[in-house]
Amino acid sequence: MNTATPLIELKGVTKTYRTGELAVEVLHGIDLALYPGEFVAIVGASGSGKSTLMNILGCLDRPTSGSYRFLGEDVSDLGRDELARLRREAFGFVFQSYNLIAAASATENVEVPAVYAGTPPAARHERVRALLATLGLADRLEHRPNQLSGGQQQRTSSPAASSSACRSRARS
Ligand SMILES: Nc1ncnc2c1ncn2[C@@H]1O[C@H](COP(=O)(O)OP(=O)(O)OP(=O)(O)O)[C@@H](O)[C@H]1O
Numbered sequence: 001m002n003t004a005t006p007l008i009e010l011k012g013v014t015k016t017y018r019t020g021e022l023a024v025e026v027l028h029g030i031d032l033a034l035y036p037g038e039f040v041a042i043v044g045a046s047g048s049g050k051s052t053l054m055n056i057l058g059c060l061d062r063p064t065s066g067s068y069r070f071l072g073e074d075v076s077d078l079g080r081d082e083l084a085r086l087r088r089e090a091f092g093f094v095f096q097s098y099n100l101i102a103a104a105s106a107t108e109n110v111e112v113p114a115v116y117a118g119t120p121p122a123a124r125h126e127r128v129r130a131l132l133a134t135l136g137l138a139d140r141l142e143h144r145p146n147q148l149s150g151g152q153q154q155r156t157s158s159p160a161a162s163s164s165a166c167r168s169r170a171r172s
């Protein structure tokens with residue numbers, strides 16, 4: 001049995017969406033403990049609540065009831081700024097709908113987390129260009145999302161999620 005503090009610990013998490021009169025409970029009491037270094041896949045039928053759960057895990061949404069501890073700290077105690085800091089430092093997001101910024105180029109989209117992390121421009125440009133090149137997008141750096149294919153948009157959204165990789169390598 002693992003006795004270390006879980007990285008992520010959910011207890012009795014429920015989520016109910018309310019639209020007008022209608023209330024639909026999507027998560028019915030999730031207990032989950034994830035430890036550092038674990039590699040986990042959440043699987044389930046379409047509409048079963050995977051994205052709902054991921055939004056809660058990534059601190060983009062709050063549970064209707066139940067608790068969420070991140071490294072032992074109750075996330076419900078955190079304010080907007082503290083949640084934003086936790087998202088920036090602890091999570092990498094690949095959204096189901098890619099959430100790329102329509103008016104920004106592929107390069108600018110991938111740079112966004114590094115901009116917020118304060119990485120100097122020269123370092124982040126170099127790192128982002130190298131990342132996009134490894135994904136076969138070297139000749140699409142200045143394209144906006146609507147000028148990219150679906151797969152190219154997906155490959156742009158993946159490195160945009162790995163802000164910590166951008167940050168640490170840019171600084172090394
Ligand atoms: N904002 C919302 N308001 C009301 N109902 C919602 C909302 N978001 C999701 N739902 C409903 O909650 C359920 C779970 O949705 P969710 O997006 O978590 O499913 P999923 O498991 O990620 O599905 P998929 O595999 O299709 O991506 C669905 O039945 C959906 O209709």
Ligand SMILES: [Mg+2]
Nearest residue numbers: 050051052096
């Ligand atoms: Mg989903």
